[in-house]
Amino acid sequence: MASTQIQSPIYRIFEDAFNRGNLGVVDELLSCDHLAHNAFGGAPNGPQGLKWLIAMFRTAFPDLQCTVEDEISEGDKFAAHWTMRGTHKGLFMGNLPTGKQMQAHGIIFARFEQGMIVEYWMLIDQFGLLQQLGIIPR
Known part of the structure; x- marks a missing residue:
């Protein structure tokens, strides 16, 4: 993994907050x-x-692991493609645990001011995720 990726704010959100549960990093970056x-x-x-x-994802998928697949920054904007994996063992969007594994892709686009994230857009393949869990039919 490139050292520039390790330092990126987006990488830190996924690695420190989503993967490790260190929510303090959110206060540092947003x-x-x-x-x-x-x-x-x-x-x-x-x-x-x-x-x-x-917290919703970490409760529903206690073994949650997110990977930043690719990222790019230019000026005050930052974008990344990421993958999320985990086993459905907790309540998720009102749905009881299924015990099924999922893998979902997402993107995030963030805007910075003075080193802080001031706005972001995050999308995830919610439909595919719910299909993998058997919550909606394939």
Whole structure:
């Protein structure tokens, strides 16, 4: 893994927060009034919203592992393609555990000001994820 990737804010969110459960990194990297545009409605803006999303995934998939597959930055913008893997062992979007494994791909596009994320757009293949869990038919 390239040393530039290890230092990137996006890598830190996935490695430290999603994979390790260190939610303090969210406070370090997101402005207190950042705007979030993501596939899971109901999460508030600000660091608490991303913490809620991370906690939801870590509860539903206790063995959760996210990998940043590719990333690029230019000026005040940053984008990454990532993969999420885990076993459904907890409540997820109101659905009881299925014990099934999933792998889902996603993208994030973030805008920075003064070294902090002030806005991000995050998409995940939610349909494919729910199909893998057997929650919706293939």
